[in-house]
């Protein structure tokens with residue numbers, strides 16, 4: 393697959409996707425979202441890849457939806473917009489997605505961060521939902537995911553005022569898992585992704601699914617899903633291998649079955 397708006401590389405079970413529209417601060421236009429969603433669908437079938445890192449590179453993660461593209465859409469255009477479909481495809485990716493964030497993650501950029509499962513931020517990262525300044529509101533889950541992630545007071549402050557938060561605040565609020573120096577953001581995210589890529593893939597997939605379910609369901613339904621997935625894993629060879637390796641005091645060799 394060849395892409396115009398993203399770059400890819402892979403090593404040790406990890407695919408790294410770099411958003412590549414530097415002239416527009418990696419603004420997320422329709423093509424970029426489509427290319428990212430297409431790529432992730434392809435990776436779904438690639439058993440060599442156990443986790444994906446998404447980054448904007450050293451300076452900017454993404455400054456939001458492409459405002460210039462958005463400006464051309466009237467209400468009917470927004471209603472028929474293909475982007476919500478691509479966002480959904482990204483959210484449905486079953487393998488771990490790890491964001492490595494340096495610089496601005498604004499609007500759709502912050503929403504892309506929240507589509508990821510783990511966020512590693514450089515101490516230069518800035519997160520924000522500035523849509524209010526454009527007379528709109530977040531449109532890719534920002535109101536719903538932000539409040540579930542950082543809680544009501546901070547989510548309200550960010551969405552209603554458009555003010556950004558820094559990496560330290562994002563860490564204490566739970567939006568970010570770790571903060572590092574900007575030079576190490578991608579390296580640390582990749583290292584973590586490689587660690588996850590070595591784990592049993594079916595267990596990783598079911599763990600991600602169960603954790604995400606907690607965002608959208610009541611406790612009893614979530615516990616039921618967890619129990620069913622826990623039971624299902626008892627039928628996998630990787631579970632036998634993991635337990636046997638523990639007993640035999642050796643490293644497990646997981647095969648994804």
Ligand code: HXC
Nearest residue numbers: 415416417419455456457458459460498499500522531532
């Ligand atoms: C299109 C953008 C852009 C964006 C920056 N650029 N953000 N183009 N869409 N979201 C372009 C600028 O036009 C400019 O190109 C170049 O990137 C550099 O930007 P500058 O503004 O010159 O840089 P700087 O002064 O350093 O300010 C950086 C910034 C600012 C703080 C990130 O650009 C900014 O506020 N951008 C908009 C952020 C925003 O409002 N995001 C929310 C978008 S709405 P040119 O060619 O002009 O020099 C959204 C809704 C989500 O995300 C809905 C999901 C469906």
